[in-house]
Amino acid sequence: MIERLCIVGVGLIGGSLARALRRAGAVGEVVGTSRREEHLRRALELGVVDGWSLDASEAARGADMVVVCTPMGAMEQVFRALRPGLDARAALTDAGSVKQTVFRAARAAFGRVPAFLVPAHPIAGTEHSGVDASFESLYDGRRVILTPGDAADPGAVERVDAMWRAAGAETDRMDAARHDEILASVSHLPHLLAYVLVDLVAAGPGDAFRYAAGGFRDFSRIASSDPVMWRDICLENREAIAARLEAFGARIGDLAEMVRRGDGGALFDRFARAKSARDAYLDDSRRRASPGAGADGSE
Amino acid sequence: MIERLCIVGVGLIGGSLARALRRAGAVGEVVGTSRREEHLRRALELGVVDGWSLDASEAARGADMVVVCTPMGAMEQVFRALRPGLDARAALTDAGSVKQTVFRAARAAFGRVPAFLVPAHPIAGTEHSGVDASFESLYDGRRVILTPGDAADPGAVERVDAMWRAAGAETDRMDAARHDEILASVSHLPHLLAYVLVDLVAAGPGDAFRYAAGGFRDFSRIASSDPVMWRDICLENREAIAARLEAFGARIGDLAEMVRRGDGGALFDRFARAKSARDAYLDDSRRRASPGAGADGSE
Numbered sequence: 001m002i003e004r005l006c007i008v009g010v011g012l013i014g015g016s017l018a019r020a021l022r023r024a025g026a027v028g029e030v031v032g033t034s035r036r037e038e039h040l041r042r043a044l045e046l047g048v049v050d051g052w053s054l055d056a057s058e059a060a061r062g063a064d065m066v067v068v069c070t071p072m073g074a075m076e077q078v079f080r081a082l083r084p085g086l087d088a089r090a091a092l093t094d095a096g097s098v099k100q101t102v103f104r105a106a107r108a109a110f111g112r113v114p115a116f117l118v119p120a121h122p123i124a125g126t127e128h129s130g131v132d133a134s135f136e137s138l139y140d141g142r143r144v145i146l147t148p149g150d151a152a153d154p155g156a157v158e159r160v161d162a163m164w165r166a167a168g169a170e171t172d173r174m175d176a177a178r179h180d181e182i183l184a185s186v187s188h189l190p191h192l193l194a195y196v197l198v199d200l201v202a203a204g205p206g207d208a209f210r211y212a213a214g215g216f217r218d219f220s221r222i223a224s225s226d227p228v229m230w231r232d233i234c235l236e237n238r239e240a241i242a243a244r245l246e247a248f249g250a251r252i253g254d255l256a257e258m259v260r261r262g263d264g265g266a267l268f269d270r271f272a273r274a275k276s277a278r279d280a281y282l283d284d285s286r287r288r289a290s291p292g293a294g295a296d297g298s299e
Numbered sequence: 300m301i302e303r304l305c306i307v308g309v310g311l312i313g314g315s316l317a318r319a320l321r322r323a324g325a326v327g328e329v330v331g332t333s334r335r336e337e338h339l340r341r342a343l344e345l346g347v348v349d350g351w352s353l354d355a356s357e358a359a360r361g362a363d364m365v366v367v368c369t370p371m372g373a374m375e376q377v378f379r380a381l382r383p384g385l386d387a388r389a390a391l392t393d394a395g396s397v398k399q400t401v402f403r404a405a406r407a408a409f410g411r412v413p414a415f416l417v418p419a420h421p422i423a424g425t426e427h428s429g430v431d432a433s434f435e436s437l438y439d440g441r442r443v444i445l446t447p448g449d450a451a452d453p454g455a456v457e458r459v460d461a462m463w464r465a466a467g468a469e470t471d472r473m474d475a476a477r478h479d480e481i482l483a484s485v486s487h488l489p490h491l492l493a494y495v496l497v498d499l500v501a502a503g504p505g506d507a508f509r510y511a512a513g514g515f516r517d518f519s520r521i522a523s524s525d526p527v528m529w530r531d532i533c534l535e536n537r538e539a540i541a542a543r544l545e546a547f548g549a550r551i552g553d554l555a556e557m558v559r560r561g562d563g564g565a566l567f568d569r570f571a572r573a574k575s576a577r578d579a580y581l582d583d584s585r586r587r588a589s590p591g592a593g594a595d596g597s598e
Contacts, residue, residue: 123512143510178504185503186511190518193492195573196550200543202576204484205477209580211442212485213422218517219489223577227570234558234566244499245555249548251495256544259533267533271526274494277501278522281508 006063014069015134020167033059057085068094072232079109091156098236099176140168147176184240305362313368314433319466332358356384367393371531378408390455397535398475439467483539
């Protein structure tokens with residue numbers, strides 16, 4: 001049970017967390033903070049927060065749990081702003097997509113990685129942003145990866161873990177570097193591909209979009225995601241993302257070669273291999289999904 | 300009204316067409332043909348066809364409409380097999396994803412492009428194959444592009460057009476080369492990207508798929524499509540697809556560069572431009588979709 005929860009950045013992610021914890025009866029009071037007063041007023045109106053302050057340290061005062069849900073680029077500044085208000089018993093966590101960044105930001109803001117810091121990443125979201133887009137079931141059946149450092153306080157880790165389980169998620173733990181490597185493949189790369197695809201089609205013959213079918217629609221959905229967030233993710237997970245993009249580019253080059261030389265055998269092998277991998281992944285994710293858990297399509 | 304419809308290759312595409320035309324009361328008798336007897340028996344069992352023959356010319360005999368729904372690579376051979384049975388009043392059409400191929404195959408099989416040939420492409424499908432996956436609403440609200448040649452008989456063109464409208468689709472007409480160029484962008488390229496992405500992730504750290512979220516799921520869905528079909532599409536639309544892959548590869552290279560040098564401004568601009576294009580496309584497709592037409596997600 002969280003007595004007082006402080007959410008920094010009350011948008012889709014933070015707002016949905018507050019709603020999910022209320023649904024579970026796992027939180028007492030929720031206090032929001034943000035740079036934009038209108039966002040906080042709206043969050044209060046929607047009942048997502050019970051109170052708010054434009055001053056982050058003020059909002060954090062007395063909170064036993066502080067969750068930072070701002071774009072990655074603001075992390076260090078947010079940590080600095082929170083610092084004076086942090087309670088001795090507070091656990092500090094975040095919801096960012098790149099975990100090594102959180103350690104970098106913490107080192108810069110606190111001079112070291114504090115024991116009360118437990119970086120986490122809920123693998124959930126939609127292409128929409130803002131508190132109006134938040135909903136209590138966003139995390140149901142989803143994975144949240146915790147990447148506590150070696151010096152993390154086990155009690156803080158357990159409280160962050162319990163919070164996400166109360167919000168409906170399944171939790172996992174791994175090293176921050178490994179997290180960033182894996183997410184570069186399964187999340188960051190697909191988002192960037194979607195942006196590039198949409199941009200390429202938009203640059204092509206004027207009405208090509210008219211003839212897009214469901215494959216394109218599904219594929220390009222994530223290109224409607226927030227450009228600031230994705231810019232920050234690229235900057236923060238630079239090495240892993242650049243490496244994945246380069247590996248992808250090389251495979252696209254190979255494929256273009258196979259197509260140019262009309263190598264039907266190689267094309268078939270490549271496609272059949274991918275289809276098997278995709279079918280196996282689908283079977284596996286169907287097995288894992290509990291009925292009605294929303295694990296197959298609500299993101 | 301079609302009196303006798305011959306469908307060559309009774310799978311998802313041909314089976315759904317037969318079902319849609321029956322729903323509309325727009326067809327008398329449906330005869331199927333295929334290389335695989337078990338597929339034809341199953342189509343008869345499901346009531347998708349009224350009769351069948353393993354001999355294509357036999358199946359075509361007396362049909363006023365013949366629709367070829369086989370993989371592109373089989374087109375020439377199918378045309379040769381149909382030829383002896385084709386009725387004088389028959390219109391001959393297909394459902395292939397590459398339209399210049401149909402002209403090439405017709406020239407090879409008939410010695411010229413026959414006036415009764417009206418190539419067409421329904422922009423609809425799912426990642427499933429086979430007659431068991433067919434359903435009557437597959438074409439509701441979807442586009443079908445007709446690419447009749449200069450010598451096409453206007454009566455045949457009109458009959459093929461009317462057939463697809465009866466099946467629930469909206470029809471368009473354009474030049475075969477332009478069709479192949481546009482589809483390379485909005486359909487062929489996304490499918491190939493999905494194959495490459497899934498293949499790359501499968502080659503990476505063992506359990507990366509475990510951490511895939513909705514974006515990846517949506518993006519990779521089409522990687523479960525039939526490898527034979529996609530091999531044939533690559534071989535048949537070789538030039539346009541290779542060019543699109545190369546253009547995509549070049550943009551991926553640019554993006555990797557921007558990420559490596561940490562150029563946040565350029566990344567933001569690129570993402571914001573793509574987001575605007577995607578949002579505009581979505582608005583446009585929502586405006587076009589009639590309520591309940593299934594135009595936004597059933598493919």
